[in-house]
Amino acid sequence: MDVTTSTPDALWASRTAGRLRPAAVECRGVRRSVAGQPLLAGVDLVVPVGARLLLVSRPDASASLLLRILSGLATAQSGVIRLAGLSLPDAGPRGWGRRVAYVGPNADSYPWLSPREALELAARLGGVETSDRARLVDASLEQHGLSGVAERPIRRSGAAVAQRVALAVALLGEPEVLLLDEPLRALDAEDRDRLLRLPGPRRTVLIASRYPASERGLVDRFVLLLDGRVRLHLPISKLEAQALPLTLQGIQALAQRRPE
């Protein structure tokens, strides 16, 4: 039996579930080339439920591409992908959209929408009942510091507000897996840190970043993708134990000290 984050709480709390170590994200042999370059050359990755995982890659585009494939925005040429226990063909677009959320480096909603309209639209498309929508949207606006600009078109509020809205929209449906690709770069460090400290022990977060140091405190594991394959998948503590910094160079240095 696949233990996923949809498993009832009683089973979830049991020792058995702990031993089974459910996986939020499973990739087996995922391959994808872009313009003839194999950015993903057989990625095997299992991310446990509740992990806060940092994805670092060389070339940079590999980590972003992996997140886009996991979110359903790009397709893998081969391989198996399961999120929260389901594959995309089994879950369908709506089921997938309920389980996984993605925030890219650019805020992509219509700039003439206000934050409130964007959240209401997202709630409507997500199937939230009309009676619950207003309450949910108000709570989200408050949580993400958008109450003061809720009625103003996003294009008049700047990139920082646009990115906050993108994160608020992503979290509206309480996704089980959250994929963040260079998120919230337009925000100041303190705000960014506060917003990305996402609650929920069962929520799994994958962050792709070219600036690993800025994710300190937000992640507990990291993956290094080198030339399209997983070279390292370790807890952050392993890096700290070797007195190496949380940078691409530090992670690569750790990789060199460990056999493949």
Add this chain to the structure above:
Amino acid sequence: MSRFVALVGVDLRELWISFRLLPMLGVLLLSGLLPAMLATVAPPPLTYAVALAMAMALISAIAGFSLAAERRRGRAAWFTLRGMPRSALVLAWLASSAWLLLLGLIVSALFAWLSLFGDYTAGQLGVPYGAALVAVGAAGLATLSGSLLIGALLTPRLAAALSLLLSGGVLLAGLAPIGAPWLPGGGIGLLAQFPTIARPLASAAQSAGVALLTAALLLTAALGLLQRADL
């Protein structure tokens, strides 16, 4: 269904805010006025047919541009992440553009009727005229579908340019004297020959059938392409 309606509403609002909606309606209305304005220059039915073809080509180009822009700016991705099937994105643009096309075509046809056939009663020519317009509408659906296929593939400006050229070409090809009822743009040819067509209802049904079949094939291709594309 409610989610699809929300998507169509967003598309229409995007057309309005980006100043594309008014030109889409405006060119159709203008095409209905041109026959009277240019009555001394060319036969009014031919003027109307050509003007309508150009207007519908422009509408198709805008639809293709809009889908391509939605892909390019990440909004198609935004909707996909909200659980909307990719096919719904194409169908929503088809629905919003077709709705505008229908609205504009009805008003344009009324204007043209007054200038072209004011001497006749509606009872004499109303049904054949309506049938020819149905064939024209079907041709419009075919060019819209083709433009959405192009929009699913190319960048916005390239999609608009190619859609304009191909849609205009397909529609104006309906003016060809031979084989016109078998072409997707055959409805344009019927309108140009009005009211002297030998078998208006049969010819209109034939043209509409070909146009709708073409639309179905092109739309299926567009849906398939977007399903595989990176957003």
